[in-house]
Amino acid sequence: MNTRTIELMVGLFVAAGLAALFMLAMSVSNLTTYGDNDGYVLKARFDNIGGLKVRSQVSASGVRVGRVTGIEYDNKGYEALVTMSIDRRYDKFPLDTSASVLTSGLLGEQYIGLDPGAEEEYLKSGSVIHITQSALVLEQIIGQFLYNMADNK
Amino acid sequence: MMNAVLERFRTIGHRTLSSIRRLGRGHLFLLNVISVLAGMMTRPGLLIKQMYSVGVLTLIIIVVAGLFVGMVMALQSYYALVDFGAEDSVSVMVVLSLLRELGPVVTGLLFAGRAGSALTAEIGLMKATEQLSGMEMMAVNPMQRVIAPRFLASFLSMPLLALIFSAVGVIGAYMVAVMLLGLDDGAFWSQAQAHVDVHLDIVNGIIKSAVFGFVAAWIAVFEGYDCIPTSEGLGQATTRTVVYSSLAILGLDFVLTALMFGD
16 A cells, blocks of 8 residues: 555544544533633522532523532531522523522432512622522421421321 | 472562563663654654554444444433433433543453554564564664554554544444434433533543553553564463553553542
8 A cells, every 4th residue: 555545544534533522522512512601600598509519500491591610618607608600691680589409300400590580780790699499308398298297187 | 398388489489570570671661662752753654654554444443343332322221211211311321431431441442452462463573583683783773663653653543543432432322312212312412412521521531542542552562572582472472462451451441530530
């Protein structure tokens, strides 16, 4: 085989490898949805975040508007402090927007749902959402249920 | 009686020392190869030729294996997940397993079997027919002329092959999941996009395959260079290449996985 053919084949091989990388990066990974870094920051305090994790979704009306970027435990308020990055396009959340930790599906992962309120003014970068609803903890629900049953008797 | 016991211990000592000596030779050999890599850049033709025999010729087995691994993975994970109503996650399972583990590891094993053994046999035969000493006689450094291009070509080919393996595997999984089992086309890609991270999964997979390529290339060229120059020694060296490379790849895979995906 002459040198030209060999060089051509090697060129095709390298191109195929790079094309494979491109395909993997574009179609099966989060590269296309990676522009979360330029969003603005909102914070929310929860009594209990359940199984929420960093990089969990933040959605409003079922549409993904951002991601959770940080979870800390506030040592003074004894609460979880969740930081999220919201896409710049969605900067019209009213001041009395509420945040709740929800579960997608029966066994799905947990995410934050934002529910817009009716205030005239909007949340700015760094604002804290005050109206929050914690994650449902199965043991607490069952406990409450048993408690109510005993009361009804 | 006493002598027999002593003789037994002497054998153990001899084996230990000779394997340590071999390990040391292997490392010195590696340093030697790396030190002449830079000088090799002036002769890219040699590298291209080796990329052809190491990379391009391995491509067919990689593509076929990747396609079937992807297809089987899709089928099996579908059977497991459909009971939980989670069959949309087939793509997540297949893509993550391919990118993180199967892509680099299976490519590494196939590479050691297809390209590594051929390298050892080629270099070993050069040694047995005294071509390597002939080069030295002509003031040509065989390290630079023979070993370095083969080493570098293997090291560069492995990540490319692993990427092609993963990509073809994803296509195979797509064919089975969407065309055969009738899963939703959009869910297949969007589920994968939601769960696969570029840095954590794709980049780490590439790092893994580069490490495996380095180790497989090192073992292959060293076994060839260090073999006993007889037909029997050559056969043993080729076998050792495949066995050692496979074991090294599987062992390193565990270490790398624990380091990369530990938390």
